[in-house]
Amino acid sequence: MTPTEFNFLKTFLKTRSGLMLSNEKQYLVESRLLPVARKAGMSTLSELISKVQRGGNAALEKEVVEAMTTNESFFFRDKTPFDNFTNVMLPALMKARGDRKRLRIWCAAASTGQEPYSLAMLLKEAAPRLAGWRIEIIGTDLSTEVLEKARTGVYSQFEVQRGLPIQLLLKYFTQNGDLWQISSEMRSMVQWRMMNLLESFSSMGEFDVIFCRNVLIYFDQETKSDILNRLAKQMPQDGYLVLGAAETVVGLSSAFQPVQGHRGLYHRGKEPAAGAPRTSSVAGSRLFAS
Structure with a gap:
């Protein structure tokens, strides 16, 4: 993933969900979005980002946002x-x-x-x-x-x-x-x-x-x-x-x-x-x- 692609994702996610991605979170992007790319029949993250950049696929955009904003939870967390x-x-x-x-x-x-x-x-x-x-x-x-x-x-x-x-x-x-x-x-x-x-x-x-x-x-x-x-x-x-x-x-x-x-x-x-x-x-x- 190039710096330009990562910057696009940062802006996209900030606009859609408020999520702020720091530069050191690139590993998190790759781990969460590669499965989304493969599910959509794409072999690379760059293909996925390019598809989102072109627009016109609301379902895919929603999947990207949900993959990045889903956080773990557990019962009685922090007590x-x-x-x-x-x-x-x-x-x-x-x-x-x-x-x-x-x-x-x-x-x-x-x-x-x-x-x-x-x-x-x-x-x-x-x-x-x-x-x-x-x-x-x-x-x-x-x-x-x-x-x-x-x-x-x-x-x-x-x-x-x-x-x-x-x-x-x-x-x-x-x-x-x-x-x-x-x-x-x-x-x-x-x-x-x-x-x-x-x-x-x-x-x-x-x-x-x-x-x-x-x-x-x-x-x-x-x-x-x-x-x-x-x-x-x-x-x-x-x-x-x-x-x-x-x-x-x-x-x-x-x-x-x-x-x-x-x-x-x-x-x-x-x-x-x-x-x-x-x-x-x-x-x-x-x-x-x-």
């Missing part, structure tokens, strides 16, 4: 955000939303679904406390391929061994050979949508909790700031934002304030205002019946 969800966010929101008994949660870079399903399992474990509550979890991603895997909820032995406690595996999954499928009940708790964070998500409605982890690191400062400020508009003043361990709002947005003592956790406002008027869609949400 701390899920402990914070159980011990900090959920108790506070149950108190603040006790009159309405509704919660909306958005996983904004859901990949193959482990993060939303991890939250679904935590909520199911807390079901006795959530009797009568309506919980909506939405998982979005740029890649339709990973979203399809998330919808099926089928994972390899390797995938379920990464972070998933054995008791939850046996409780919520069914084994079929070397594969494990999460239960239909868990699958029914999550809605899946294709979403490019560079585009408007104002139609998504308002969320009490937004997980946007390990995706901002791939954007430039201006794009990070834009996404954070638009996320803030989708949240009430006492909503929570969860970022990855290497991500921060500092210097990017004044719309969020750190929750002291809890790494990666932010409040929508400095002074949380429980009970502020909200509007939200609850279509397809999961009801924890009494």
Whole structure:
């Protein structure tokens, strides 16, 4: 791959997905795009790049973007955000939303679904406390391929061994050979949508909790700031934002304030205002019946 071809790909991916490729990432381009080229009947990466440059093949362009933006995920990744969800966010929101008994949660870079399903399992474990509550979890991603895997909820032995406690595996999954499928009940708790964070998500409605982890690191400062400020508009003043361990709002947005003592956790406002008027869609949400 020539420097000119790599520069074209950098511009193409930045425009389509916000992904910033540094020069040392050329190996990543080759490892991810050579399979796309071969699948399309091309023997070299240069052929693929030339085809994309000529335009007119939206499906191929989409495959290139999805191949480069697909990131790994695993159950209960980094553990701390899920402990914070159980011990900090959920108790506070149950108190603040006790009159309405509704919660909306958005996983904004859901990949193959482990993060939303991890939250679904935590909520199911807390079901006795959530009797009568309506919980909506939405998982979005740029890649339709990973979203399809998330919808099926089928994972390899390797995938379920990464972070998933054995008791939850046996409780919520069914084994079929070397594969494990999460239960239909868990699958029914999550809605899946294709979403490019560079585009408007104002139609998504308002969320009490937004997980946007390990995706901002791939954007430039201006794009990070834009996404954070638009996320803030989708949240009430006492909503929570969860970022990855290497991500921060500092210097990017004044719309969020750190929750002291809890790494990666932010409040929508400095002074949380429980009970502020909200509007939200609850279509397809999961009801924890009494």
